[in-house]
Amino acid sequence: MTDTPVSPSRSDTAQAVKAGLRRRYAAERRFKAYGIAAIGVALLMLGILFGTIIANGWSAFRQTYVQIDVLVDAAEIDPDGNRDPKILSRGDYEKLIKLSLREIFPDVKKRKEKRELYDLVSSGAAFDLRDDVMADPSLVGQTVSLWVPASDDIDMFMKGYISAEVAEDERRVSDKQIARIESLREQGRISTGFNLRFFTGGDSREPELAGIAGAALGTLWTMLVVLALAFPLGVMSAVYLEEFAPKNRWTDIIEVNINNLAAVPSIVFGLLGLAVFLNFFGMPRSAPLVGGLVLALMTLPTIIIAGRAALKAVPPSIREGALGLGASRMQMVVGNVLPLAMPGMLTGAIIGMARALGETAPLLMIGMVAFIVDLPKNPLDAATVLPVQIFLWADSPERAFVERTSAATIVLLVFLILMNLGAVLLRKKFERRW
Amino acid sequence: MLLLVLTIVLLALTAAGFRIGRGRALALVGGRPKDLSALPRYYGWYVALWGFLPTIAVVALWLALQPTMIETLVIGGLPDELRSLPDSQTGLIYNDIRNAIAVGRLPDDPRLADAAAHYASLIGRAPLVLSALSVAILLAGAGIGLRLVTPQLRARSRVEKIVRGLLLVSSTIAVITTIGIVLSLLFEALRFFQLVPITEFLFGPKWSPQTAIRSDQVGSSGAFGAGPVFAGTMLISVIAMAVAAPVGLLSAIYMAEYAAPRVRAVLKPLLEILAGIPTVVYGFFAALTVAPLVRETGGLLGLDVASESALAAGAVMGVMIIPFVSSLSDDAIAAVPNSLREGSYGLGATQSETIRSVILPAALPGIVGGLLLGVSRAIGETMIVVMAAGLAANLTANPFEAVTTVTVQIVTLLTGDQEFDSAKTLAAFALGLMLFLVTLTLNIVALYVVRRYREEYD
Incomplete structure (x- = not known):
């Protein structure tokens, strides 16, 4: 009884393969679908993120204004009649605004009703009026027709974020106020226009007065400091490491160190800034100069790594040609290699700057989270930056700040997209194949 | 001026x-x-x-x-x-x-x-x-x-020597920065450890850094056991990686192996946008949209979800990390030589079989390295958790509860006015030191894994 092992015939194998084939193809399709699903999830999140930010934010670029006719009463703000700017600046303009509102609604008598009436317009109206009068003292004694911003609750109501259908005690706009808004609308005294103040104003506790100009200026100062420090230092380090450094232990240490520094969490740089710049050197808190220093240290590794890659991409023939013509190493680098590597270095610098532009955490450590109304005039003034402004507004409870936070985010994202686009175009324009 | x-x-x-x-x-x-x-x-x-x-x-x-x-x-x-x-x-x-x-x-x-x-x-x-x-x-x-x-x-050689010296000095700034970080963290952390024993800090189960101003104040025991803080950081990082690892890895596989070059040229930059969005924007998104969504969904399912749940912060952080994982995995997969693919196809394997049993094992060190770098990002990420995670240090593994993280604690301890010598402020530096050490170790291990276990095919 010798059992010769039955070798499966050719057709058996084919059958076995065929039997499994359906299952294997199904697995293949499933696997591919997982991949598509994964990309779909990632892109969906991206879409939702942009979608919610834009949907929440676009309305902040428009603002509701109320027209009031203010009698600039000379007895009230300029009793002596000599138009002295000092006296003018101290006048009770709020009272004038209130009187003009009472003029529109003469039936308002009770205290609570009065308060609700005054709450229709922003407390910034009085400042607007003062500025107008200061700029043109001849207005005193006349009746001025002014468009003043509505208060944030009214603005939210006009934009449809506060629904009239909700029970009265659950919304921030009372039935009476809604009636008054309707009556103002019938008189043509209410309109929605471009929200210029959002782009020209500093921070404010009142959402309708809050603007991003202060934060944007702070960002500008900070970025100037970053650019002035990180770019030259980054280029110089890259040139040294790539062109001059001898291959030894010290160079290895620098190299490993730069790679690790690029991966250190940003908040650690904030701790460094707090301990060294603020506490050791006694630099001012909240200053864009210190913020710029910290961010420059953070960006430096990125710029160095990009710079080295750009230098590496310059072919040896260029170097050899220059050396062959009798140039020294330094002349070769400065005159031939660096100009060719510059576009790549600039691209790296822009990408590093874009990262620094969106950075928040290290700036919290050095006190750039203060509430600052004034626009910073130089890098030593207390300031905040756009991302920190977003962080601060995101913490505010008013509904109107949700809108403004999203709008500030849109502005920040637009800046980032422009910078990255610039980097891409620069790379496209100067990209060379050797 | x-x-x-x-x-x-x-x-x-x-x-x-x-x-x-x-x-x-x-x-x-x-x-x-x-x-x-x-x-x-x-x-x-x-x-x-x-x-x-x-x-x-x-x-x-x-x-x-x-x-x-x-x-x-x-x-x-x-x-x-x-x-x-x-x-x-x-x-x-x-x-x-x-x-x-x-x-x-x-x-x-x-x-x-x-x-x-x-x-x-x-x-x-x-x-x-x-x-x-x-x-x-x-x-x-x-x-x-x-x-x-x-x-x-010899003016030229003198000038060139000086310039070379300047170049050398500027290249040491990165080293000086590292030394500065290490010294400042170490110095303040050591002062902290004189006040609070290091074992209590590392393993202590209670974190409540409010030190009492008056002795009879309630809830100001000033306990500095950072155990719950580390646990919270780990919980949120795990959630983040649970989102980022599969999504990032699968999209990298799809882009490297299946997608046509033109599709890839569109998809890759789109995914990279996720990496370029400032973290404060993610934080705002998490707090405004995701956290309420998670809470309501949990409510529908009959779960008790905290409004600052670890899940919301972790999930959004995961989305942020997707591009890191995917681009590093993509590089690792692209580095696998074509001969391996062709050999596998020649033996009759389908594309997914080839990917699973040939390409992924070959690319594994690079992928693991990418995942480790992703973890290091998640641990060091600040704004998302500051805006969407809680402040209370709960020792829990439940993703629906609020937990706190190392970075959140650093920010809360150091924003606001206080004198520099209090244990509270110094504690932030001790936490910073831990953060620095852990992320540094992860980075070094990641680099080591990539280098040591990379298969050489040439």
Whole structure:
């Protein structure tokens, strides 16, 4: 009884393969679908993120204004009649605004009703009026027709974020106020226009007065400091490491160190800034100069790594040609290699700057989270930056700040997209194949 | 403002030094550049550097030391009974003087009037003294340089040596930064460990850093056991990686193996956008949209979800990390040589079988490295958790509860006003040290894995 092992015939194998084939193809399709699903999830999140930010934010670029006719009463703000700017600046303009509102609604008598009436317009109206009068003292004694911003609750109501259908005690706009808004609308005294103040104003506790100009200026100062420090230092380090450094232990240490520094969490740089710049050197808190220093240290590794890659991409023939013509190493680098590597270095610098532009955490450590109304005039003034402004507004409870936070985010994202686009175009324009 | 003018003046003087140096060199040889040992412009550079470098060094030193110097001088001029107070007290007095002068009035305490006047005069004079000093040094330096100019001077090699030195110095800044980070963290953390034993900090189960101002205050025990904080960080990182690892890896596989080049050219930059969005925007998104969504969905399912749940913060953080994982995995997959793919296809394997049993094992070190870097990102990420995770240090593994993280605690401990020596502030540096050490280790391990286990196919 010798059992010769039955070798499966050719057709058996084919059958076995065929039997499994359906299952294997199904697995293949499933696997591919997982991949598509994964990309779909990632892109969906991206879409939702942009979608919610834009949907929440676009309305902040428009603002509701109320027209009031203010009698600039000379007895009230300029009793002596000599138009002295000092006296003018101290006048009770709020009272004038209130009187003009009472003029529109003469039936308002009770205290609570009065308060609700005054709450229709922003407390910034009085400042607007003062500025107008200061700029043109001849207005005193006349009746001025002014468009003043509505208060944030009214603005939210006009934009449809506060629904009239909700029970009265659950919304921030009372039935009476809604009636008054309707009556103002019938008189043509209410309109929605471009929200210029959002782009020209500093921070404010009142959402309708809050603007991003202060934060944007702070960002500008900070970025100037970053650019002035990180770019030259980054280029110089890259040139040294790539062109001059001898291959030894010290160079290895620098190299490993730069790679690790690029991966250190940003908040650690904030701790460094707090301990060294603020506490050791006694630099001012909240200053864009210190913020710029910290961010420059953070960006430096990125710029160095990009710079080295750009230098590496310059072919040896260029170097050899220059050396062959009798140039020294330094002349070769400065005159031939660096100009060719510059576009790549600039691209790296822009990408590093874009990262620094969106950075928040290290700036919290050095006190750039203060509430600052004034626009910073130089890098030593207390300031905040756009991302920190977003962080601060995101913490505010008013509904109107949700809108403004999203709008500030849109502005920040637009800046980032422009910078990255610039980097891409620069790379496209100067990209060379050797 | 004055600093800007000073900078412009110094630069202008330096430029003048360049021209004079070059002219001087040419004049020495009667206008025949051939008789010089280097091109005339190098003589100009030589003189300019002689003037500029010492000046910059002095200005930097001055600006760094000015605050401390003025403080010492002003405190030295205080009346004796104030000067003999402990350092923290004199520091407060000095701050009073500074604040008073900053708003343009005298301090309330009449004993400080002299010191305040002294301070005001010092602050007023300092910029002028600095300007005069820097201009003088620049002129002196350039003068010395000019005297050294002779036709025999090897100006080019001298200048190149100086420039090379400058390049070397700038390349060490990265090292100095690291040393600065390590020293500042270590120094403050050691002071913290003198107050709180290190074992209690590392393993203690209770974190409540509010130290009591009054002894009878409620809830201000000042417990510094960071166990719950580390646990919370880990929980959120795990959630983040649970989102980022599958999505990132699968999309990398799809883009590297299936997608047509044109589709890939669109998809890849789109995914990279996720990496470019500022973290504060993610934080706002998490707090505004995701957290309420998670809470409501949990409510529908009958779960009790905290409004600042770990799940919301972790999931959004995961989305942020997707591009890190996917681009590093993509690189690793792309590095697998085609011969392996072709061999597998030749044996009859389908594409997904090839990916699973040939390509992924070959690319594993790179993928693991990418995942480790992703974890390190998640641990160090700050804004998302500050805005969307809680402050209470709960020791829990339930993703629906609020937990806190190391970075959140650092931010809460250090924003707001407090004196620098309290255990609370120092605790932030101890947490920072832990954060630095852990992320550094992860990065080093990731690099090591990638290098050590990379298969060589050539």
